[in-house]
Amino acid sequence: MGKPEDDLDDILGAHWNFHILGAAVRLGVADALAEGPRAAADLAAEIGASDVRAVSAFLNNAASMGLVRRVEADRFAETPMLALLRRDGGAYRNIVLMLTSPGLCRPAEMLHSVVLRGRSHTEDALGKGLWSYYEENPEDAASFADFMSELSDMVAGSVLSRYAFHEHRKVVDVGGSNGTFLSRILSEYPGITGVLLDLPHAVDRARRIMAERGLSSRVEFVGGSFFEKVPEGGDVYVLKSILSDWDDESCVRILSRCREAAPPGTPVIVIDWLYREDSAPIFDAIHLRQLARVDGKVRTLSEYESIFEAAGLAVGRVDSPTAGDAVAEWAPATVFETTRR
Ligand SMILES: C[S@@+](CC[C@H](N)C(=O)[O-])C[C@H]1O[C@@H](n2cnc3c(N)ncnc32)[C@H](O)[C@@H]1O
Structure with missing residues (x-):
């Protein structure tokens, strides 16, 4: 067991890592780096991002959690973890898409109230139940169904x-x-x-x-x-x-x-x-x-x-x-x- 402050810091850091995972899948980073290491600026052009500094910061965040590997300043390569998020058969792609979708994330923001009431907060968080949300959000529905x-x-x-x-x-x-x-x-x-x-x-x-x-x-x-x-x-x-x-x-x-x-x-x-x-x-x-x-x-x-x-x-x-x-x-x-x- 580490110091309680360290344990809490790990948990809080993991919260941000979770969103980095979701963004890596949605930005297609796993697919782009599958073809070889890329400079942040090249990757930005490939994924259609206008702010190279944002892409570079994102990749450095991803590197600090072991999702990508920095091979030289501002140049990044795939890791085995990232390969699991590829479009062509990455085993973790669907679960990451599903768990990081607003349909499943937003209700969790009110977990304290779920525990107090013993009831879901999905209707308050999304303005509708999860099945209606999926009906209106086909991509999220597809990742849930694929999972x-x-x-x-x-x-x-x-x-x-x-x-x-x-x-x-x-x-x-x-x-x-x-x-x-x-x-x-x-x-x-x-x-x-x-x-x-x-x-x-x-x-x-x-x-x-x-x-x-x-x-x-x-x-x-x-x-x-x-x-x-x-x-x-x-x-x-x-x-x-x-x-x-x-x-x-x-x-x-x-x-x-x-x-x-x-x-x-x-x-x-x-x-x-x-x-x-x-x-x-x-x-x-x-x-x-x-x-x-x-x-x-x-x-x-x-x-x-x-x-x-x-x-x-x-x-x-x-x-x-x-x-x-x-x-x-x-x-x-x-x-x-x-x-x-
Ligand atoms: C957790 S999934 C299970 C799907 C499938 N049986 C399986 O095991 O993979 C729940 C399914 O119930 C469907 N569903 C939700 N509300 C429904 C309703 N009112 N009538 C019919 N299907 C519904 C959803 O669209 C979804 O496909």
């Missing part, structure tokens, strides 16, 4: 090994975003077709992405709200990373729409976080973020049981990844099998 796709890809193998989708013919993915999880099911089981429900702007993006994946002919796209209606005709309904975005009352409304669409005996599968007594501290961090951003939460089993029951669904098997599963400990990968009572 969710990465998360879906990370958990899909583990979930598919623990739930028997092959027993079904038509999967309805409720709030399916880019369709990444649905794509993994369809690719694994060629006999299955899918229905993807999400808000209209998200479905427009999913249509393009599923066409690129060559899966459009097996998917019906439905733009609408899961508070209004969930498509009928599925023989399994999936809610992946949906319930942790909403308060209990909203979850009961979403689950009730699923129950109304699903014939008796049809499974409604929830894939999400589960909070246990022995959960790692990161689950508290995730809980607080969900609360601050969207009035969501990371639920305990009894909290899940009460929303399922209120929506007329009975919980059967609850299956979390085991230590042998190749999925991060914090990943939202617990499978709750429920059916209409």
